Every structure is written in structure tokens, then in C-alpha cells.
Amino acid sequence: MNKKPYIVVEWNDTESSAKGWLCAYNFVNHYCGGGTRMHPTVTKEEVVRLATTMGYKYKACESQTTGGCKGGIAYDYKAPDAKDVLRRYLTAMAPYINAGVSIGGDLGVDYGDVLEILDDLDIGLPQTKEMRNDPKIQKYIQNHDDACDLTYDGFKMYDMITGYGCAHSLDEAWKFRNGKNGARVVLQGFGCVGASMAYCLDEMGYKIVGIADANCLVTCEDGLDVKKLVETKKPKGEMDPEYFKDNYVVRSNTEWLDVDCDILVPAALEDVINKDNAHKVKASLIVEAANIPVTEEADEILAKKDVDICVDFVANLGGIRIYEALVFGIIDKIPQDIVDDTTSIIRRQTKLIFEEAKKQGKTQREVAREIFTPDVFDTPDI
Numbered sequence: 001m002n003k004k005p006y007i008v009v010e011w012n013d014t015e016s017s018a019k020g021w022l023c024a025y026n027f028v029n030h031y032c033g034g035g036t037r038m039h040p041t042v043t044k045e046e047v048v049r050l051a052t053t054m055g056y057k058y059k060a061c062e063s064q065t066t067g068g069c070k071g072g073i074a075y076d077y078k079a080p081d082a083k084d085v086l087r088r089y090l091t092a093m094a095p096y097i098n099a100g101v102s103i104g105g106d107l108g109v110d111y112g113d114v115l116e117i118l119d120d121l122d123i124g125l126p127q128t129k130e131m132r133n134d135p136k137i138q139k140y141i142q143n144h145d146d147a148c149d150l151t152y153d154g155f156k157m158y159d160m161i162t163g164y165g166c167a168h169s170l171d172e173a174w175k176f177r178n179g180k181n182g183a184r185v186v187l188q189g190f191g192c193v194g195a196s197m198a199y200c201l202d203e204m205g206y207k208i209v210g211i212a213d214a215n216c217l218v219t220c221e222d223g224l225d226v227k228k229l230v231e232t233k234k235p236k237g238e239m240d241p242e243y244f245k246d247n248y249v250v251r252s253n254t255e256w257l258d259v260d261c262d263i264l265v266p267a268a269l270e271d272v273i274n275k276d277n278a279h280k281v282k283a284s285l286i287v288e289a290a291n292i293p294v295t296e297e298a299d300e301i302l303a304k305k306d307v308d309i310c311v312d313f314v315a316n317l318g319g320i321r322i323y324e325a326l327v328f329g330i331i332d333k334i335p336q337d338i339v340d341d342t343t344s345i346i347r348r349q350t351k352l353i354f355e356e357a358k359k360q361g362k363t364q365r366e367v368a369r370e371i372f373t374p375d376v377f378d379t380p381d382i
């Protein structure tokens with residue numbers, strides 16, 4: 001069976017320096033799903049690695065209907081023309097999207113912007129031929145569209161579900177380790193995922209002692225006022241220093257691994273824990289809220305240091321589970337049901353991985369990769 005990505009497409013923007021890729025790793029039932037990211041450092045290799053991870057992620061959320069894909073645009077997500085670039089990228093990818101490659105939002109790309117542009121392009125929510133002809137699916141898609149406007153704890157559902165799922169994965173793993181109450185957590189990233197995860201952890205009684213965003217790192221040994229930071233957050237996941245308290249220390253965001261903590265949460269970029277800095281990790285648990293934040297070399301160093309890991313394709317599967325569960329009619333658009341459904345799957349899979357890793361004397365990633373290897377490599381139905 002082919003374990004290489006099914007298709008990788010390259011795009012060059014005609015009106016800017018942007019370049020982009022779309023990778024469909026595997027189709028299941030002629031369909032695949034994943035986000036689109038925009039960042040100056042995006043590469044084709046990164047998009048392929050992310051699409052592969054999506055294949056594992058759909059398997060981990062027990063999907064019968066979807067394989068993994070990913071979009072990536074090498075461009076500054078803060079540039080004034082970033083949304084125009086996204087529009088031209090989605091236009092170029094329209095034939096693939098229309099053939100069942102369902103791409104949403106990710107780092108630097110708002111899911112709402114993707115949906116708005118796909119509507120303008122008369123595509124709507126990406127579907128297969130079979131889905132378009134199924135009245136039940138059409139009703140579920142309406143549920144999905146309505147759910148995009150729902151809120152939970154003051155967040156839009158789609159903006160909070162991944163972060164909350166990561167928080168539950170963290171809590172399950174920490175309890176498995178018999179970790180102490182009020183454990184200290186440091187996060188890198190305060191966007192959709194980082195901010196909602198910090199909020200949920202704060203509610204659970206964890207102490208958030210450091211947060212890094214694209215501009216700075218802010219720390220406080222007594223714990224940051226997470227609710228205030230969330231409430232005053234600026235667009236694109238930036239904290240507003242105007243609301244930092246007197247006892248906060250502001251440092252360079254490159255120093256995030258120097259902060260003393262029990263649990264570390266990369267929730268921004270890829271490969272941020274690597275062979276050059278893995279020795280600095282002070283935490284005993286890492287929760288991969290971001291996709292592919294730990295390199296293979298770092299994995300080896302961390303295993304020797306006995307650092308446990310909640311792997312990305314289980315911890316952060318919330319965004320795809322909500323999509324899957326709504327679009328294929330597994331749950332209705334009731335906020336608490338959506339949250340319970342997602343968090344219970346993530347807790348169950350996290351526990352399974354930690355138990356098996358302990359039993360088999362392997363790392364959590366080794367075990368998770370064995371359990372959740374994608375095994376369907378279908379084709380599009382056009």
C-alpha cells in the first residue's frame with residue numbers, strides 16, 4: 001500500500017511573492033480534510049509532514065469518512081494583502097477542493113475567512129459527489145455552518161475546541177503521572193489554540209506562569225491573569241502589553257524554554273523543540289498543541305530525559321473532530337455536547353497511549369504511531 005502522499009500541488013502567486021502548496025496525504029471515502037496555514041517560513045516539506053500528521057489525526061478521531069490533507073502559503077500572515085493572497089490560493093486550489101479536499105484554517109489563517117472565500121467562489125463547504133447528493137449530509141452541513149456562530153465560554157466554538165481538547169489531553173496525562181495540583185504551565189502561542197487552552201487550564205486549576213507570542217514572552221511566578229490576557233487579546237493572537245501587571249516580567253519570546261515549569265505547551269510553530277534546545281526543557285510533560293513542534297532528534301533527547309509527550313495528532317484533534325461530528329451527523333449543534341464529545345475522545349486516546357507506552361516500555365509517540373497508522377488510501381470520486 002502506498003504510504004506516500006497521494007498528491008502534492010505547488011502554486012506561485014501572480015501578484016505577490018507568495019508561494020503555496022496543497023498536499024492530500026490520503027483520501028478516505030474520497031474525502032480528506034485539514035487546515036491551511038500562512039507563515040513566511042512555510043515550505044513544501046512542512047506541508048507534506050503536516051498533511052501526513054492529519055492522516056494520523058483522522059485515524060485517532062476514529063473517522064470512517066475522511067483522510068488527511070494540508071494547505072500552506074509562504075507569506076506574512078500580517079501583511080495587508082494576506083486575505084487577497086489567501087483568496088488567490090483558494091482559487092488556484094478550487095479544482096482539488098471541489099474534488100473533496102476540504103481545507104480550513106490554521107496558523108495565520110482564519111477559518112471564517114476560508115469559508116467566506118469558498119462561498120464567494122461558489123464552492124461552499126468542500127464536498128464529494130456522494131455528499132452533495134445526500135440530503136441528510138446537506139442538513140448536517142447546515143448544522144456545521146450554524147455551529148460556526150456558536151460560542152462557548154465566550155470563544156467561538158471553532159476557536160476554542162482545539163485548545164480545550166489539548167487542555168483535557170494535558171489533564172489526562174498529568175493525572176496518569178499522578179502530577180501535583182496547581183502544576184506550572186508555560187505556553188508558546190496565544191492564538192486560537194494557545195489562548196483557549198490557557199483559559200481552560202486556568203479554570204482547571206493549573207498555574208500559567210509564562211506565555212510567548214510573536215512579540216514577547218511574559219512570565220509571572222505567581223501565575224498570569226489568563227482571563228484578563230484573553231479578554232484583551234489583539235487580533236492574530238497577540239497579547240496587549242498595556243494590560244500586563246506590575247509583577248509580570250517581559251522577555252524575548254526566544255527565552256520561553258528558560259522558564260521553570262512542570263508542563264510545556266508549544267502552541268504556535270513547527271520544529272520549535274529541536275536538537276539545539278531540547279536539553280533546556282525543564283518540564284516533565286510536553287503537550288503538542290501545535291502541529292509537529294518537536295523534531296525527531298529532539299524526541300530522542302527528551303526520551304532520555306524521561307519527558308512524556310501528548311502527541312499532536314491526538315492532543316489537538318479537536319478542530320477536526322467537531323467538523324467530522326457535525327458534517328457527518330454524529331452529534332447535534334449543542335455546544336456542551338460538542339465539547340463533551342471532543343474532550344472525551346481525546347481523554348480516551350491519551351489514556352490509551354500513556355497506558356500502552358508504560359506497558360510496552362516505548363515512547364508515547366512510538367505507541368501512538370503504531371495504533372493510529374492510516375490504513376485507507378482511497379482516490380477522489382469525480
Ligand SMILES: NC(=O)c1ccc[n+]([C@@H]2O[C@H](COP(=O)([O-])OP(=O)(O)OC[C@H]3O[C@@H](n4cnc5c(N)ncnc54)[C@H](O)[C@@H]3O)[C@@H](O)[C@H]2O)c1
Nearest residue numbers: 107108162189190191192193213214237268290291316319
Ligand atoms: N486552529 C486550530 O483549530 C488548530 C487545530 C490543530 C492544530 N493547530 C495548530 O496549532 C498551532 C497554532 O494554531 P492557531 O490556530 O492557534 O494559530 P493562530 O494564528 O491563531 O495563533 C498563532 C500564535 O502563535 C504566535 N506566534 C507566532 N510566531 C511566534 C513565535 N516566533 N514565538 C511565539 N509565538 C509565536 C502568534 O503570536 C499567535 O499567538 C499551529 O501549529 C496549528 O497547526 C491549530
